[in-house]
Amino acid sequence: MQFRQQALAKLQSPEELDLPVRFARPQGWLVLSVTVVVMSAASVWAMTGSVTSTVGAPAILTHGQGSYVLQSPVAGQVTSVVAKQGQRLPANSPVLKVRTAQGETVVRTVAAGRVTALAATIGQIISTGANVAAVEKVAHAKDTLYATVYVPAENAASIPDKAAVDLTVQSVPTQEYGVLRGHVKSVDRSAQSAQQIAAFLGDNQLGEQFTKDGRPVAVLVALDRKAGTESGYKWSSADGPPFSLNSMTMAEASIRLADQRPVDWLLP
DSSP states (O other), X not given: OHHHHHHHHHHHSOOXXXXXXXXXXXXHHHHHHHHHHHHHHHHHHHHHOOXXXXXXXXXXXXXXXXXXXXXXSSOEXXXXXXXXXXXXXXXXXXXXXXXXXXXXXXXXXXXXXXXXXXXXXXXXXXXXXXXXXXXXXXXXXXXXXXXXXXXXXXXXXXXXTTOEEEEEETTSOHHHHOOEXXXXXXXXXXXXXXXXXXXXXXXXXXXXXXXXXXXXXXXXXXXXXXXXXXXXXXXXXXXXXXXXXXXXXXXXXXXXOOOBOGGGGTOX
């Protein structure tokens, strides 16, 4: 009965329409205003701003035509190693001599280049098809260097044409001389096997190393030239290292991908 009387009394009383109502405190209005401004700025940035991303991958400095593995056409005993590691030889030049049952055979270069590795020694018994040397296809000491970057296959499609590339060269102190500059020249859209990489670089171990996490895509990077530097190439520092660069030097590449708007991440 008590609650019923209270309810009836409330119905009989006039509405308190003349009393002021406080909707929000001044501090609340300030927080709301700041929130609206921040959300508006974020929306504008999402529509008009851009985010830069990069992909990192191992690289190696090479000449454009790569290398080849020289194999012995005969089986026998090595009697003489004529060529020296680092020597540049024309095509059809003698590399070593092998004594067989039919007499002595000279193993010669297939194409002109620089001997980067010798796998045969005097007195060694070799079989037909054995790897005896690796020869880089370069005719002159001043031939242009490139960087071959082995990028994971899933990132290859996102690499734009002429994308900027920074190369941390293994033999160059980065803190002192910075990184080597370059840009993408071409992207091989098909993934490469360890055998294909080994054939291009003339090194089976590198083929295995670059494919340990899967078959990568080869990206050819042209190094930016700069007159006045000892290396002949452009670095993030003013002059770069006080020495020239050699082929078959390992590096780590950072390739700049196409800029994206943040709103693209939200759209299907």
